[in-house]
Amino acid sequence: MxxxxxxxxxxxxxxxxxxxxxxxxxxxxxxxxxxxxxxxxxxxxxxxxxxxxxxxxxxxxxxxxxxxxxxxxxxxxxxxxxxxxxxxxxxxxxxxxxxxxxxxxxxxxxxxxxxxxxxxxxxxxxxxxxxxxxxxxxxxxxxxxxxxxxxxxxxxxxxxxxxxxxxxxxxxxxxxxxxxxxxxxxxxxxxxxxxxxxxxxxxxxxxxxxxxxxxxxxxxxxxxxxxxxxxxxxxxxxxxxxxxxxxxxxxxxxxxxxxxxxxxxxxxxxxxxxxxxQTPQFSPMALISHRGVDHGHGVQNTLGALRYVSRQHPTYVEMDLHEARDHQWVVLHDENLATLAGRNVTPHSLTLAQLQRLTVHENGYHDHLVSWSTYLRTAERLHQPLLVEIKTTPADSQGMAARFAREYGPRLAADHSAVHSLDYRVVTQVKRTTPQLRVGYITPFNWVAPSSIPADFYSFQRISVSQQFILAAHQLGAKAYLWTPDSRSTMTRMWALGADGQITNELSRLRGVSQQRPAANWWAVLQNFVFSYL
Structure with missing residues (x-):
C-alpha cells in the first residue's frame, strides 16, 4: 500500500x-x-x-x-x-x-x-x-x-x-x-x-x-x-x-x-x-405563499389558510386547481385525497358538491375543500393577488384550459393575478385565449434553454436552478420565480442568485430574509459557486 x-x-x-x-x-x-x-x-x-x-x-x-x-x-x-x-x-x-x-x-x-x-x-x-x-x-x-x-x-x-x-x-x-x-x-x-x-x-x-x-x-x-x-x-x-x-x-x-x-x-x-x-444578486423579490400557507398555519388550499396568510400581504398566494367530475374546479393540489381526507378517491371521480363535503386535515388543523369561484371571490375581497396553478390529468375534459381562460382570464388579469402550469399545453392555450393575462411555465427540473418554452415568467425548480437560467429568463423579458425554498439558508442562496421571487411554505421567514443587509450574506454567493461545481 x-x-x-x-x-x-x-x-x-x-x-x-x-x-x-x-x-x-x-x-x-x-x-x-x-x-x-x-x-x-x-x-x-x-x-x-x-x-x-x-x-x-x-x-x-x-x-x-x-x-x-x-x-x-x-x-x-x-x-x-x-x-x-x-x-x-x-x-x-x-x-x-x-x-x-x-x-x-x-x-x-x-x-x-x-x-x-x-x-x-x-x-x-x-x-x-x-x-x-x-x-x-x-x-x-x-x-x-x-x-x-x-x-x-x-x-x-x-x-x-x-x-x-x-x-x-x-x-x-x-x-x-x-x-x-x-x-x-x-x-x-x-x-x-x-x-x-x-x-x-x-x-x-x-x-x-x-x-x-x-x-x-x-x-x-x-x-x-x-x-x-x-x-x-x-x-x-x-x-x-x-x-x-x-x-x-x-x-x-x-x-x-x-x-x-x-x-x-x-x-x-x-x-x-x-x-x-459583475453578476446581479440580492435583487428585490416577490414573496409568494406556496399553497396559501405559512409555517403550517391551516390546511393548504383552504379559505382558512388564505385568510391567515393574506394578513401578511404576500405578492401572490400560489394555489392549485383540479377539474372535478362535473367539469367544475376545486382548489386542491393532490391527485388523490388519501393523504388530506383519508379517502382513496381522485378529484375527477367526484363532483364539486361531493368534494366540498369532504373534510381535509393537515398540521393539526381541519377545513373543507372549497370551490374555485368561492376561493377567487374571497381573495378579491381580501385584495390578494393569486398565482393559480392549473393541474392536469388524462381525465380532464377537452379544451379545459381554454374554457378556464375564457371564464376567468380577464378577471384574473384585472386582479393582477397570474397563472402557471407544469403542462405547457395549458400555458399556450391560456395565453392564446387571454393575451393580457400573465402566464408562466413551471419547470420540474432545468435542462433546456428557456427560449424553447416561451412564457411570461418561469417558476424554476430551485434544486437544479442556476444564475444562468435566471439570466436567460431575464434576457427574454421574463421573471424567474423559484420553488420551494423553506430553510433560511436556501432562501438566502436563492436571493443571492438574483431570483425575482420565491414560492415558499415559510412566508414570514422569507420576508425576514429579504429584509437582511445584502453585505452580510456574501457567504451565499460562495456557497452557490461551490455547488455549481458539484
Whole structure:
C-alpha cells in the first residue's frame, strides 16, 4: 500500500511538471476560464463555439501528452498533436462521452452554462416534464450502463488513442482511481466550506466593501484548491487508465512552471471578480405563499389558510386547481385525497358538491375543500393577488384550459393575478385565449434553454436552478420565480442568485430574509459557486 501511494505521488509530480505538461495545463486553465466567463451571458456566439472547439482540441492534446509521459515515452509536442489528429473522430466521441458523464456532477462549473443553451422542441420538453419519473429512471439506467462500460472496458476499447500503452488499466484500478478522486473532491469541499463558514461568521461584522473583498479573496482561494484537485484527479484517472505504470522523473522548463502558476492566479482572479463584482444578486423579490400557507398555519388550499396568510400581504398566494367530475374546479393540489381526507378517491371521480363535503386535515388543523369561484371571490375581497396553478390529468375534459381562460382570464388579469402550469399545453392555450393575462411555465427540473418554452415568467425548480437560467429568463423579458425554498439558508442562496421571487411554505421567514443587509450574506454567493461545481 505504501509503495502504491508513493507511485501515485510520483505520478502526480510528473503529471504536472513533465515536459510540456505545465504548458498544456496552463492552456487548459485559460480556456476553461474563458468558457466560464463567456458562459455567463446566455445564448450562442461565434466566439463561444470557437472556444468550445479549441478546448476540446487542447484537452485531447493534453490527455495524450499526459498518457505518453506517464508510460515513459516523453513525447515532443508535435508528436502528441499528430496522434490526436490521427484519431480525431475517436477523440470527439470520447470527449462528448466525458461531457455527458460529468454533466450531473457540474462539468467543472460549466453544466448549467451548457444546458441553458440547449434548444429542444417545446413538445419534447413538455413530454419529459409530464413523465419525469419514468424518464428519470430510464436516463439513470442508461447513465449507469454507460459509466459501467467505460469503467470495465474503456482502457481496452479506446486503446487506439495511445497504442503505446502495453498494459491497460483493470476495473479494480479504475475503481481505486475513482475513490481517490472522490477523496480529493471531499478534501476540496471541506476547504471550500471553511471559507463559506468564515464569510458567514465574519461578513456581518464588516462594512459592505470589506465583506465583498473578503468574499472575493475567499473565492479565489477556493478556485485555487479546485484547480489543484482537478489536475490531480485527472492525473490519477489517466495513470490508472494506463495500468498504473512506474514513472520516471522529468520536468518542464522553469519558465513553463512559472507561467502555469501565473495563469492559475490570473484565472482565479478573473472568475472571482466576475462572480463577486459583475453578476446581479440580492435583487428585490416577490414573496409568494406556496399553497396559501405559512409555517403550517391551516390546511393548504383552504379559505382558512388564505385568510391567515393574506394578513401578511404576500405578492401572490400560489394555489392549485383540479377539474372535478362535473367539469367544475376545486382548489386542491393532490391527485388523490388519501393523504388530506383519508379517502382513496381522485378529484375527477367526484363532483364539486361531493368534494366540498369532504373534510381535509393537515398540521393539526381541519377545513373543507372549497370551490374555485368561492376561493377567487374571497381573495378579491381580501385584495390578494393569486398565482393559480392549473393541474392536469388524462381525465380532464377537452379544451379545459381554454374554457378556464375564457371564464376567468380577464378577471384574473384585472386582479393582477397570474397563472402557471407544469403542462405547457395549458400555458399556450391560456395565453392564446387571454393575451393580457400573465402566464408562466413551471419547470420540474432545468435542462433546456428557456427560449424553447416561451412564457411570461418561469417558476424554476430551485434544486437544479442556476444564475444562468435566471439570466436567460431575464434576457427574454421574463421573471424567474423559484420553488420551494423553506430553510433560511436556501432562501438566502436563492436571493443571492438574483431570483425575482420565491414560492415558499415559510412566508414570514422569507420576508425576514429579504429584509437582511445584502453585505452580510456574501457567504451565499460562495456557497452557490461551490455547488455549481458539484
Amino acid at each position: 505504501r509503495s502504491w501511494r508513493n507511485e501515485l505521488k510520483r505520478a502526480w509530480t510528473i503529471g504536472i511538471q513533465g515536459p510540456n505538461l505545465a504548458l498544456g495545463w496552463g492552456l487548459a486553465v485559460l480556456l476553461f476560464t474563458g468558457l466560464r466567463l463567456l458562459g455567463q451571458v446566455p445564448g450562442w456566439s461565434v466566439a463561444g463555439i470557437a472556444l468550445i472547439l479549441l478546448t476540446l482540441i487542447v484537452g485531447a492534446w493534453q490527455l495524450t501528452q499526459l498518457t505518453l509521459t506517464l508510460i515513459g515515452r516523453r513525447p515532443a509536442a508535435w508528436q502528441s498533436w499528430q496522434l490526436v489528429w490521427r484519431n480525431k473522430g475517436t477523440w470527439l466521441f470520447v470527449e462528448l462521452g466525458l461531457i455527458i458523464l460529468t454533466l450531473p456532477f457540474g462539468l467543472w462549473g460549466l453544466s448549467s452554462r451548457l444546458l441553458v443553451r440547449l434548444p429542444v422542441p417545446a413538445m419534447w420538453v413538455n413530454a419529459v416534464g409530464l413523465h419525469r419519473r419514468p424518464v428519470g429512471i430510464v436516463v439513470a439506467i442508461i447513465y449507469v450502463v454507460v459509466a459501467g462500460y467505460c469503467l470495465l472496458w474503456g482502457p481496452r476499447h479506446f486503446r487506439r488513442l495511445t497504442p503505446q500503452i502495453s498494459h491497460p488499466g483493470t476495473w479494480r484500478q479504475m475503481v481505486g482511481a475513482l475513490l481517490v478522486t472522490a477523496g480529493l473532491t471531499l478534501a476540496w469541499l471541506i476547504w471550500a466550506e471553511l471559507f463559506v463558514g468564515l464569510n458567514w461568521w465574519w461578513g456581518p461584522h464588516l462594512g459592505a466593501g470589506s465583506a465583498r473583498f473578503l468574499a472575493w479573496g475567499s473565492l479565489g482561494l477556493i478556485l485555487l484548491g479546485l484547480l489543484l484537485v482537478t489536475s490531480l484527479s485527472i492525473i490519477t484517472l489517466v495513470w490508472s487508465w494506463c495500468g498504473q505504470p512506474s514513472v520516471t522523473s522529468s520536468r518542464s522548463p522553469r519558465r513553463q512552471l512559472g507561467a502555469l502558476v501565473g495563469v492559475i492566479v490570473f484565472a482565479a482572479a478573473c472568475i472571482s471578480t466576475q462572480a463577486i463584482y
